[in-house]
Amino acid sequence: MIKGVLYMAKETLTIKETAELLEVSPDTIRRRIKDNKIKAEKVDGKYGKQWEIKRSDIIENEGVTDIIVTKHEMKPQEITEYIKEGILLAQQQQSQEMKELKEQIQQLNKKIDTLTNKKGIFVKVKDLFNKEG
Numbered sequence: 001m002i003k004g005v006l007y008m009a010k011e012t013l014t015i016k017e018t019a020e021l022l023e024v025s026p027d028t029i030r031r032r033i034k035d036n037k038i039k040a041e042k043v044d045g046k047y048g049k050q051w052e053i054k055r056s057d058i059i060e061n062e063g064v065t066d067i068i069v070t071k072h073e074m075k076p077q078e079i080t081e082y083i084k085e086g087i088l089l090a091q092q093q094q095s096q097e098m099k100e101l102k103e104q105i106q107q108l109n110k111k112i113d114t115l116t117n118k119k120g121i122f123v124k125v126k127d128l129f130n131k132e133g
């Protein structure tokens with residue numbers, strides 16, 4: 001995860017960096033490039049021609065949504081705090097949704113009780129008329 005955060009600060013990535021970010025092998029990235037599933041272009045690199053992949057293409061084409069884009073390096077403790085905050089927020093939202101659903105269930109149960117009681121009265125009235133007839 002930390003490598004992914006650091007890679008996302010770069011505009012272009014190597015095959016190895018992309019593989020680490022997407023948690024797949026470099027061979028998988030090469031296959032995806034060959035199959036036109038990932039856009040890449042050959043550029044002069046440190047050791048000759050190498051593939052260069054735009055960060056924005058990875059996000060767009062691979063559906064990467066669980067990354068934190070940052071312009072500076074973050075310490076693991078900072079990342080942990082962001083994650084904790086996100087989890088806490090999600091738990092609070094779930095708690096609120098559960099509360100609302102419980103209230104809806106209570107309201108529906110009251111309606112069911114009301115309808116059941118009304119039906120009970122109608123059955124009694126019907127039975128009363130049937131006995132007289």
